[in-house]
Amino acid sequence: MQKGMLCRQNVTKCWFSGERSGYMPFGIQIRRIKMGFFITVEGPNGVGKSTFIKKLEEVFSSKYKIYVTREPSDTEFGNYVKKNEGGLYGEAYAYLIAADRSYHLNNYVEPALDRGEIVISDRYIESSLVLQVYDGVMTEDVWRLNCSFRIPDLSIILLGDESTISGRLCQRDILTHFEKKLTREDEIKGYIKAAKFLKDKGFNVVLFKNNTETDMINNINKVRNIIIQLEGRIVDE
Numbered sequence: 001m002q003k004g005m006l007c008r009q010n011v012t013k014c015w016f017s018g019e020r021s022g023y024m025p026f027g028i029q030i031r032r033i034k035m036g037f038f039i040t041v042e043g044p045n046g047v048g049k050s051t052f053i054k055k056l057e058e059v060f061s062s063k064y065k066i067y068v069t070r071e072p073s074d075t076e077f078g079n080y081v082k083k084n085e086g087g088l089y090g091e092a093y094a095y096l097i098a099a100d101r102s103y104h105l106n107n108y109v110e111p112a113l114d115r116g117e118i119v120i121s122d123r124y125i126e127s128s129l130v131l132q133v134y135d136g137v138m139t140e141d142v143w144r145l146n147c148s149f150r151i152p153d154l155s156i157i158l159l160g161d162e163s164t165i166s167g168r169l170c171q172r173d174i175l176t177h178f179e180k181k182l183t184r185e186d187e188i189k190g191y192i193k194a195a196k197f198l199k200d201k202g203f204n205v206v207l208f209k210n211n212t213e214t215d216m217i218n219n220i221n222k223v224r225n226i227i228i229q230l231e232g233r234i235v236d237e
């Protein structure tokens with residue numbers, strides 16, 4: 001059965017949802033049958049990703065069905081990957097992360113998108129382009145492992161002042177391997193570089209300053225407008 005079929009006006013061409021990445025070329029009015037949006041939320045440790053996602057869920061769940069998820073995934077394999085952070089390095093860890101991503105996409109993200117939900121993932125490919133690159137893997141090699149995965153409809157990268165983010169991390173009792181290994185400056189620079197790289201690969205990247213509660217509210221409003229724009233390109237059945 002055809003699911004998530006996209007049809008051009010007067011029906012000239014159809015896609016299966018699993019094959020779709022990004023959105024349609026400018027000017028083409030398309031009709032969507034039950035297909036959601038994939039949004040990733042990224043940024044340095046302590047920048048406020050989990051808090052922002054909770055807020056997005058709170059604000060948007062009255063209008064949309066929201067599916068919140070994360071990487072490494074909340075699965076047995078994802079937990080294994082997480083546990084091995086710091087034990088496995090560089091390329092080996094990059095492969096593990098990519099294997100978990102493939103499993104996560106096929107078993108959780110794609111089914112939720114097919115149900116027409118907005119999927120919000122706490123971390124995705126953007127993290128690999130910062131953390132695995134910092135771990136010694138070449139950017140092009142990280143991309144080679146990830147280039148066949150779905151491009152998000154929107155990639156949100158939260159950034160903030162180094163001192164603000166560092167202050168937040170100081171309040172954590174236990175720091176992860178990457179939280180100890182990288183400085184916040186490394187992470188901020190890494191995400192800015194990754195954003196540029198991914199824009200060139202067709203990602204719809206936005207960089208949001210997230211220092212204060214007011215920033216967060218402004219960012220939620222920006223996301224609302226972007227979702228409306230994305231919906232404007234697609235006419236629901």
Ligand SMILES: Nc1ncnc2c1ncn2[C@@H]1O[C@H](COP(=O)(O)OP(=O)(O)O)[C@@H](O)[C@H]1O
Nearest residue numbers: 045046047048049050051168210211212213216
């Ligand atoms: N926009 C914000 N303004 C002020 N404090 C924030 C903001 N976003 C998050 N925080 C606080 O920063 C800390 C880290 O946030 P968290 O969402 O856990 O970050 P991350 O998921 O990126 O590691 C938490 O104590 C949270 O309450």
Ligand SMILES: Cc1cn([C@H]2C[C@H](O)[C@@H](COP(=O)(O)OP(=O)(O)O)O2)c(=O)[nH]c1=O
Nearest residue numbers: 071072097123124125127128131132176178
């Ligand atoms: C998605 C992703 C995560 N990671 C690592 C970074 C983090 O240390 C870890 C995820 O942890 P994190 O998101 O900080 O989870 P928590 O809030 O529970 O601590 O996985 C990568 O190294 N590469 C990736 O591509």
